[in-house]
Amino acid sequence: MSADHSLNRRAVVKSLLSNRGDMLVVAGLGQCTYDCFAAGDDPRTFYLWGAMGGAVPVGLGMAIAQPERRVMVITGDGELLMGLGSLATVAAKAPNNMAVVVLDNERYGETGQQPTHTAMGTDLAGVARAAGFKSALVIADESGLPAAIMAAREAPGPVLVVVKVSAAPEPRALPPTDGAYLKHRFREAVVGKATV
Numbered sequence: 001m002s003a004d005h006s007l008n009r010r011a012v013v014k015s016l017l018s019n020r021g022d023m024l025v026v027a028g029l030g031q032c033t034y035d036c037f038a039a040g041d042d043p044r045t046f047y048l049w050g051a052m053g054g055a056v057p058v059g060l061g062m063a064i065a066q067p068e069r070r071v072m073v074i075t076g077d078g079e080l081l082m083g084l085g086s087l088a089t090v091a092a093k094a095p096n097n098m099a100v101v102v103l104d105n106e107r108y109g110e111t112g113q114q115p116t117h118t119a120m121g122t123d124l125a126g127v128a129r130a131a132g133f134k135s136a137l138v139i140a141d142e143s144g145l146p147a148a149i150m151a152a153r154e155a156p157g158p159v160l161v162v163v164k165v166s167a168a169p170e171p172r173a174l175p176p177t178d179g180a181y182l183k184h185r186f187r188e189a190v191v192g193k194a195t196v
Helices: 009-017 031-038 055-065 077-082 086-093 124-131 142-154 179-191
Strands: 024-027 045-047 071-076 098-104 135-139 159-164
Touching: 009 031, 009 071, 009 098, 009 142, 024 031, 024 055, 031 045, 031 071, 031 098, 045 179, 055 071, 055 077, 055 086, 055 098, 071 077, 077 098, 077 124, 086 098, 086 124, 098 124, 098 142, 124 135, 124 159, 135 142, 142 159
Parallel strands: 024 045, 024 071, 071 098, 098 159, 135 159
Antiparallel strands: none
8 A cells, every 4th residue: 555655754844844933843753853953953843852652742732831832743654653542632632723744654764664554554634533633634745735834834723734755765964862951942942041
């Protein structure tokens, strides 16, 4: 069932994050983190190193804590499959300000390009719709990108956008890996410097 898709993940992420305003971003581990960093480092992007399955729950917490700001989770199919139950929790909490963008290359890119379940027919948008997301869509070519970007950035949430991207690897673009630094940097960008 796996297909070769032509959309370049890095170009998609760059489009998603251009002129982002005050949007908060959670970058899932691996390629998604590299893609977000390559699009331009921003202290309002939280790079989630080594927490497979954790991007959507972290994004949900941010969306609940910052209801006036758009929160976008950018993750991969393998990472989302690891925490698939989080979609049900997001739907139950129904944050109006949250979008989940899945860069679906149908591969576990960090461990050897093994096929994920999406290569065998698992429909992540179908799962999100069944869980209760307000909208969920899949795009696989350039013609669908403008609508997908608009939905991810502006549609009432929760919204899930699956972007079928090429499995061709991109060069690594490594943001800082110090978790404490990233946490403090993100907190300061969102709520300002702590005073003691």
